[in-house]
Amino acid sequence: MNNIISDEIVVQVTDMKVYFDIDKRKFARTGRKVVRAVDGVSFDLRKGEILSLVGESGSGKTTTGKAILQLVPVTSGEVKFNGAPVSKEKAMLKAFRQKAQMIYQDPYQSLNPRLNILDIIAEPLDVNHLAGTEKERMGKVCSALETAGLTPPEDFLYRYPYELSGGQRQRVVVAGAMIMDPDFIVADEPVSMLDASIRTSILRLMLEMRDKTGVSYLFITHDLSLAWLISDRIAIMYLGKIMEIGPAEEIIKNGIHPYTRALTKIMPVPGVNKDKERIVLEGETPDASIEMTGCRFCGRCPVAMAECSEKEPEFKMAGPEHLVACHRFSEA
Amino acid sequence: MKLLEVNHLQTYFDTSHGVLKAVDDVSFDLEYGESLGLVGESGCGKSTTALSICKLLPKEGRINGGEILIEGQDMASLSDDEIRKHRWADVSIIFQGAMNALNPVMNVGDQIGEAMILHEGITKDEADKRAADLLELVEIPRERIANYPHEFSGGMKQRVMIAMALACNPKIVIGDEPTTALDVMVQAQILNLLEKLRRELNMGLILITHDLSILGETCDKIAVMYAGRIMEMGTADDIFNHAMHPYTQKLIECFPNIEKAKIIPEGIKGAPPNMLEVPEGCAFHPRCDKACDVCMHSRPEPREISAAHVVACHLADAEVDHE
Amino acid sequence: MSRKSKETWETIRHNTMAMTGLITLGIFIIIAIFGPLIVPFDTQDYGTAADILLPPGNGHLLGTDDMGRDVFANLIAGARISMMIGALATLISMGIGTLIGISSGFKGGKTDLVLMRITDFFLVIPWLPLMMVLAAILGTSIWNIIFVIGITGWAGTARVVRAQTLSVKERPFVERTISLGAGNWHIMIRHILPNVFPLVFANTVLTAAVAIVSETTLSFLGLGDVNTASWGMMLHYAFECGATSLGAYWYYLPPGICVILVVLAFTLIGYAFDEIMNPKLKKR
DSSP states (O other), rough: OOTOOOSSSSEEEEEEEEEEEEOOTTTTTTTTOOEEEEEEEEEEEETTTEEEEOTTTSSSSHHHHHHTSSSSSEEEEEEEEEEEEEEOOOHHHHHHOOOOOOOOOOOOTSEEETOOOHHHHHHHHTTTTTTOHHHHHHHHHHHHHHHHHSSSSSHHHTTTTGGGHHHHHHHHHHHHHTTTOEEEEEETTTTTTTTHHHHHHHHHHHHHHHHHOOEEEEEEEEEHHHHHHHHEEEEETTTTTEEEEHHHHHHHHHHHHHHHHHHHOOOOOSSSOTTTTOOOOSSSSOTTSOOOOOOOOTOOOOOOOHHHHOOOOOOOEEETTTTEEEEOOOOO | SEEEEEEEEEEEEEEETEEEEEEEEEOOOOOOOEEEEEEEOOSSHHHHHHHHHOOOOOOOEEEEEEEETTTTEEEETHHHHHHHHHTTTEEEEEOTTTGSSSSTTTHHHHHHHHHHHHHOOOOHHHHHHHHHHHHHHHTOOOOGGOOOOGSSHHHHHHHHHHHHHHHHOSEEEEETTTTTTOOOOHHHHHHHHHHHHHHHTTEEEEEEEEEGGGHHOOOEEEEETTEEEEEEEEEHHHHSSSSSSHHHHHHHHOOOTTOOOOOOOOOOSSSOOTTOOOOSSSSTGGGOOOOOHHHSOOOOOOOESSSSEEEHHHHHHHHHHHH | HHHHHHHHHHHHHTHHHHHHHHHHHHHHHHHHHHHHHHSSSTTOOOOGGTTOOOOSSBBBBBBBBBTTTTTHHHOOOOOOOOHHHHHHHHHHHHHHHHHHHHHHHHHHHHHHHHHHHHHHHHSSOOHHHHEEEEHHHHHOHHHHHHHHHHHHHHHHHHHHHHHHHHHHHHHHHHHHHTTTTTTTTHIIIIIIIIHHHHHHHHHHHHHHHHHHHHHHHHHHHTOOTTOOOOOHHHHHHHHHHHHHHOOOHHHHHHHHHHHHHHHHHHHHHHHHHHHGGGGGGGGO
C-alpha cells in the first residue's frame, strides 16, 4: 500500500441512489418508468487515494461521479465531504465546489471554444472571486500551466482550444481542475479519447498531482487494465450496484464475483494469444428501468442459483479491504 | 495468387491548405483466410487505406499511385462504374459506429437484402431467405429479419452490420474500428464472431484499430502505421516479441499489461504530426529518442528481416547489416 | 483569433451570394451616410406648379415628384431613413429575442413554458394587422414605428436562439462551469451567449430584411411618420397623387426597386452565412 494515502476520509458515500423519472405523463395508468441509474452505492475514499469505478455502459459509474458532485440530483442516500454532509444550500455548495472538481472525457468538448486558455483556466478563480489583480490572476494561471506540463506557459495563455492538440487540451483541463487546489477530483474517462502514446503522460500528470498535493481521485473507466494501472482500489459496478470492491491487485488477480472474473478473463494482454480461450458472457447489460429483485447480475451469471433471483446478496469480507456481494461466496 | 496485394499505395487529399499525403507508399498483402491487423494512432492513414481499397474515398481524395490487386486484378485503375460492380461483392467494409448507419424506417431484413438484390438481381423472397440465413450466421434468431433497428441493442446492431457486409459473399471483409464504440464484453463477442466467420468462410479479414492489445488474439499479421507509412509489419509473434522499430516497441509499452509490473510507462513525447507537415526523413524522428542524423534527412525503406517481418528504420538496417 | 478570422474571410470571399449581398448593402450604406452630401438638391426644395411631376432630364436625374421636389434627392434621403429605422428595429428585435431565447432555453421548467407561450403568441399573430393596431394606438411618430416593428419581430429569433441554447447547454464545458460553482448569469453571458452568437447574427440579418419591408409597408399604408421621407412614404405619396395612372414611373419605381435590392442583399447575406456556418462542422 502506498504511504501517500492517509487514514483521513475525504469522501464518504452511503447508500446513494439516483433515479431518473423518464415517463413524465402525469395521467399514465401504468406505473411510471424509472431508470435506476445508481441503486444503493456505498464506499469511502481516503485522502491521497485513487479509487476506480469500473463498469460497462449502464453500470451507473458516471452518474455516481456526477451525483457526488451534485451535478445530477441525488434521490436518496448521503454524501459526506471531509466529514460534513454535502448540502444543497447555496453558500455551502459553493464552498464544496471549490474543493471538489471534475475532469471530463472529451478534450474537444470540455473547453469553451470561444474563450482563450487564460480565461478557461482562470474561470474557477473568477467565479469564486479569488482572482486578485490582473497580474496575480495571470501568475496563478501560469503556475497551473507549468504544473500541468505546458511550458513555457506564456505561449499558451492567449491561444484558443482549437489550436491545441488533444493531449494539450486535456492538460489544460487538468490545470483548470487543479488551480483551486482541490481535495477531490472525479475523473470521467479522462484518457479514453486520447491516443495511446499520449495517455500515459496524462496519467503520470495525474499521479504527480496526487503525490504533490494529496488530492484523491475517483477514476471512472470501462477499461479494467487502465484501472489496474492507476488505482489503489477498484470497485466493479453493474446496473447501478457495486458487485465487488477491493485493492486493485486483488481484484485483478483474485477476483471472486462472476462478473469480475468475466471482465478479467477478456482483458486483452498485449502479446500473442491466438489460442486463448475467450470465455465471453452472453447478451448485454439489460435496461436499467426494468424492476429487479435479487442480484442484478443473475440474468447473465453463468453460475446463478435459485437464491440469486430472489434475494439481493450482501457484502461479505473476502480479504483486507476486499468486499464482494455474491451468494456463491461464503466467508472462510 | 494472393487474395489482396497492395503495392506502393499513395492516397492524397487535395485540401485548401495543400496536398495531404494520407497514405504515402504503403505495401502489404493478404492470403485467403488470413487476418491482418492495421494498427496506428489518429491520422496514421489506416482508415484511408481501407477506404482506398473499397474505393470509397471522399471527393477530395484520390489514389495518386500504386496498385490494389484483388485476385490479380488492379482496382486502383478501374473507373467508378466498373468499381460499383465489385464493391461489396469482393470487398465489404464494416464501419465504426456502424450501428448508427442503419436506416431507422426499413426493417433489418430489407436492408440486408438490398445489397443482394442490387448486385445479383435475385427475387425478394430469395433475398429474405438469405437475409435470415445471414442473421443466423451472426448468431441472431432468424425471425428477427422483420424487426427494425431500434428494436436491437448496440451489439446486435453491429452484428446486423456484419451480416450486411457478408451479404454478397465478399472475399475480403474490412472492419474499421468495428468494436470501438461497444462495451468490452460485446467487443469480445464481436471479435469472437469475426474469428469464427473468417475460419468458416475462408475470407480475408483486415482489422483496423488503435488498440494494439486486441490484435494479439485475433490476427495472423500486424502492420504498424504512422503518418501514412508502415513502420513495421510481421506476424503477431514478430511484432510483440521481436519488435525492431522504436515506435512499435514504445507503442506496445503504452498498453497496460497485467502480466508485467505495475508501472506507468513513459509514453512517447510529442504528438502525432499534422499530416500537412509531415517531418522530413523518417516521419517518426522528432519523437524517437534513438534518432540520429540519417533519420532526419532520409526516409527509411522497408527492409525484410525474415519471411514476413518487414521494418522501415535506419537503426534496424544498421543492426541487421552488422550481424 | 486572427487566423480563424482570416479563414472565415477567405470563405466569405469565395462565396458569390455573400459577396453580392455585402457589396450591394455596402453601396446602400455609403449612400445612406454620404448621400445627402453629394446630391445638389435639397429634398424640400419645392418647385413651382410648372415643376410638378417632370420626367427624368433637365438636371433632375429621376425627375420631380408631385410637389416639384427632386426625386433622386428624396431617394437618397429615404435610404438613410429606411435603413436607420430597419437597423434600430432589428436591434430591438434581436435584443429581446436573444434575451428571451437564452433565458428560456437555459432555465427550462416554468420559465421556459411561460416564455415560449408568449413567443408562440407573437409568432402566430399576423404581424401586419398587429402592427397596424399598435401604430394606430400609439401614434405614428418615427420612434413608435421603430418600437412597433421591434416588438413584433423578435419571436422567430427567440425560437431559434432557444433551440441553440438547449444544444449548447448540454456540452461538457457548460457542466464544467456549473461544477466550478458559477451562477446562472455568469454561464449565460460567458458561455451560452458567445456560442449562440453566430446563429443570432445570421438570424439578425434576415430579421433586418423583414424590418425594412415592415416599415415600407406601414408607411405605404399611411401609418408611417409623415415628417420623415422614407421609401415607404415616397411610395405612399406616389400612390396618393395618382402617379401610377399618370404614368410617372420615375416616382414610384425607384423607391420600390431600392427596397427590393436592400432586402435581397440582406437575404443573400443571411443565406450565405448559413452555408458558411455549417461547413465549419464538416471541416476536413
